[in-house]
Amino acid sequence: MQRREFIILGLLLTSAYAYAEMFQTVPEANATLIQSGKDKYTCPNCGMHLVKFYKTSHTHENHQYCSIHCLYEATQGVIPTDAKVVDTITLELIDVKKAFYVVGSKMRGTMSRTSSYAFGSEKDALTFVSDNGGKVMNFEAAYAVASEDFPKDFGKKATAPTVVPVTKIEVPKDAKCPICGMFVAKYPQWVAQFEGEKTFYFDGVKDMMKYAYARKLSSDKFYVSDYYTLSKLEASKAFYVIGSNVYGPMGAELIPFGSQEDAQNFARDHNGQKVISFDEITEAIVKSL
Ligand SMILES: [Zn+2]
Ligand SMILES: [Zn+2]
Structure with a gap:
């Protein structure tokens, strides 16, 4: 086999392996993680693994969230101005104000039925739309779509509903799902x-x-x-x-x-x-x- 063909085959195999499970996942070496210590790999909102959901991850105030959904939940509807998002193509963190979001494509979302992927270049976003559907919008619009995952009174003080006590499954606070890592x-x-x-x-x-x-x-x-x-x-x-x-x-x-x-x-x-x-x-x- 020619050396060049060998390299191409190698690349194909590596990417097939890395993307076998989820579109969001990248090889760890390609992920920029801004948290340190034992929290480095974990979304502080939901507990999911940031390398597994890297492509949809967002940073804000020294935290890294798995998704715009968790960013929304953490910021309670107040649009963060310092946030960064992963560029789906280059895998670099980019300023959300400069990002083109493709919302509602057929690619699976993270924590949401409506997926949201960001691109640094409008051309890349449009190519993604022609392959996978969805709509191009700016961060503020994508953040507004993320809000639809939550009840309308989200962020206001909720009163606990009166429920008849039942035998529920009691979950320890730190228990994580062994499949997806979520709290x-x-x-x-x-x-x-x-x-x-x-x-x-x-x-x-x-x-x-x-x-x-x-x-x-x-x-x-x-x-x-x-x-x-x-x-x-x-x-x-x-x-x-x-x-x-x-x-x-x-x-x-x-x-x-x-x-x-x-x-x-x-x-x-x-x-x-x-x-x-x-x-x-x-x-x-x-x-x-
Ligand atoms: Zn999360
Ligand atoms: Zn799970």
Whole structure:
């Protein structure tokens, strides 16, 4: 083999490997991380790994967030003027005021169903749009779109709703999802659990199933939270809605309910495609989410 061909093959293999999982991920050597110490790799808002979600990461006041979603949550709707974002092409951090954002392309988003990728050059942004769809906009507009992930009264003092106490899955504050690295306690509505010799917590049924498949674990030690009541349910006895317009912290989900009727009502109200039992969940379904 010619040396040049060899190098090209090498590059192809490296990039195929690096991007096998997620578009956001880059080789660690290509990532600029501005935090230090034990927090270097972690989004301070959600706990996710910054190299895994590097392309959507943003910096602000010596912190580095995994996404414009987490930047929005940390700044509570006050547009940060010092923020920087990763240029999707060069992988350098650039001033958000000079960035061209492509919002709503078919590329997966980070922490949001609406993806948001930034480019230093308008030409690069337009090329990305012609390949993947989406709309080009400035940072302020992209930040406004990120706000749509949050309830309208976000940032105002919320009053705790009165709920009947139920048996919930109690999550330790520092517990991280073994699949995506997110702090699970932040998303009580989505909590799932594996009770083995060691207990693991997940930020959604999707990551729980990925864990179960990877380790070939049987269903009897898995628990999920009823979407309406947060009651702890045996995973094998719950009903799951797929294809709805409600998204969890990691995007499309299998949404669990204790009763088939609740699942059907939810599916009707939220454009759910199907209600399935635990036994009908397949690896192919989980992969397609
Ligand atoms: Zn984050
Ligand atoms: Zn997860």
